[in-house]
Amino acid sequence: MKRVIITALAVVFCLSGAAKAEELKKVRIGTEGAYAPFNLIDQNGQLAGFDIDVGNALCAAAKFDCEWVTQDWDGIIPGLQAEKYDAILAAMSITAERAEVVDFTDPYYQELGVIVGKQGTEYKGSYADTVAGKVIGIQSSTTHENFARDRLGDVAEVKTYDTVEQAHLDLTAGRIDFFIDGVIAVTGGFLETDLGTGFAIIGPEIFDKEIYGDGAGIAVRKGDDELREAFNAALKQIRADGTYQSISDKHFGVDIFGS
């Protein structure tokens, strides 16, 4: 009799444990880990940054059991398609080109591109005039690369880097004269660091809807509407209850959600 009771209790415990586990859907999120302050690898070898905090908050709101996977930027969409992870949360801009191969959630922040150069460089009225005859560095497969090649490729030399940090190194070494990146990323990840002393944003923020699209979103595989809607709902929730704002404040001191 005792045995039956113990077994029954054990089964009940297991089932309730299993029931709980079923509520938490396992979702793997891919990110780059080399794009401070959005996603980076800290001194302990751990992923950290705005994207990580937002991602974890979204997962908590959507009741997902989330696991982070790092992936080189160039291979980040192929990795999603190859099902190495189920979503990409890596400061990725929503563009028409990308939307052809993946589905995006609603934007989770807005960012504009800027041109960074040595402090005191004169802005000559237009981007093209300012960079003419010089060397621009950009990260490969980014909207900034598209902007540099499509809009400025005729007047300036464009060099491609795998990570923004490599471009930072070359900018300070003087191998490139300008660097184009998102204003938030380049401010927090470069200009406000030691390496960035003596450099500044040259000229106004770049308004180019065709190339820059609608802000950054979370990418999911084409047709994965369930996951997409779950993230959208979670995003609305963390906006409503203030979680998003506190994360944004913690990293940037302002709310970067945009309009």
Add this chain to the structure above:
Amino acid sequence: MPELLDLRGFGDELASGFALTLGVGLGALAVALLAGLAGAACKLSESAALRAAGFVYTTVVRGIPELVLIIVLYYGVPTVVQDTVRLFVDGFRLDFNPVVTAILVIGMIYGAFMTEVLRGAFLTVPRGQLEAARAFGMSRARTFWRIHMPQMWRFALPGIGNVWMVLIKATALVSVVGLHDILFWADRAGQSLREPFKFLLAAAAGFLLITFVSEHVFAFAERRARRGVRQVAR
């Protein structure tokens, strides 16, 4: 000098990267040996189809840069396997472990080089031995396993050593597909601390250590394999 040795907290990461590099290298070596045996068997076989398959394998793999091969195979093979199995099993998902994938990919690439080494080694075993074995009534299989293969290793060792040296250095390329090997961590540390020189030097030192030890291990193995064989005075 002390400044050069200060790894600023990235010491454990570099060490784990080193372990990964070694792990991938040794795993890939094992896979390469297996692939090489299969390849050599194909190339030495009587079947023209198998010989052709072996030829295509070694020719194609040795004609394409490792960087291209690694990227295509690392992303491509799991996808192809997954899609193929999907035809039979609905919603099949292959959760490929990055390290295992890397080991298989590098092993498959260097299997082509190993094929050539093993094939040459098989051919170098004196025919007289094989003929004598058959004359004694040993079956083909027995001849192969008891006489041909064991002696083949002696001739294969220098070549295997060479392939190992190339293979272990090629593992540095897995950092390009995002594996956290020693070069990956050297890059990360160097870039985020803005001291690429120091950390890249550390990674280089790690590889020198591996090549140094490998050379001695292979020299020892070659000496042991040669025991009992008459050496001509030079």
Add this chain to the structure above:
Amino acid sequence: MDLDLVARSLPALGDGLVMTLAITGFAVPVGFCLAIPLALARLSRNAALAAPARVFIYVFRGTPFLIQLYLVYYGLGQFSDLFRELGVWWFFRDALNCALLVLVLNTAAYSGEIFRGAIAGVDAGQIEAARASGMSWLVRTRRIVLPQALRIAWPAYTNEVVFLMQVTSLVSLVTVTELFRSADMIAVRTFKIYTMYLTVAAIYLMVSYAIIFVFGLVERRLMRHTAPAPGGSVHRRALAVLTR
């Protein structure tokens, strides 16, 4: 496989191929010119020559090319201010210069090792005869040792040249736009990854075999006085170094 894209990419790939061939075409002869003295130094009885040669060959063969490349480009880039003061920054500033430097040094080390084995393999009797005939070291080396060593080394050297051409794909990682980077740029823009990578793989395959064919013609000429050898010592040694 998007063949239409392949057709449209050919001009860009063609430019990349030209760069790859130009880089290879520079590094091979310069590396060759460095490798011969390096091999001779390595074999020299003078420790002041042999030791640095050994260390150079050991370091460049013992570390991955990618690390060597990053060390020179990003590693030395860290010291740009120092180099500016020394007046040498103009060289290291350019990615192509850095890439060529590393390629030349790397191939010099590998080729040097190949030539070392080949020089050591020249028949001792020939050298003794040359000495007995009163030839100085220089004449002996130039007229007897090197021509024969080249013959011995040729198969292995062919492989080294093919490998060098293939390894130029890595210089794309330090902002040099050659064949691989050209394909890569199109791949990431259009998301047609496999189309572009398979195309570029095919191009590399063709170039590799073009090199082997041309070098094979040279080998036939070098060996025109010999009958086909029955797997003897020359080929054993070549086989051993073949899998470099």
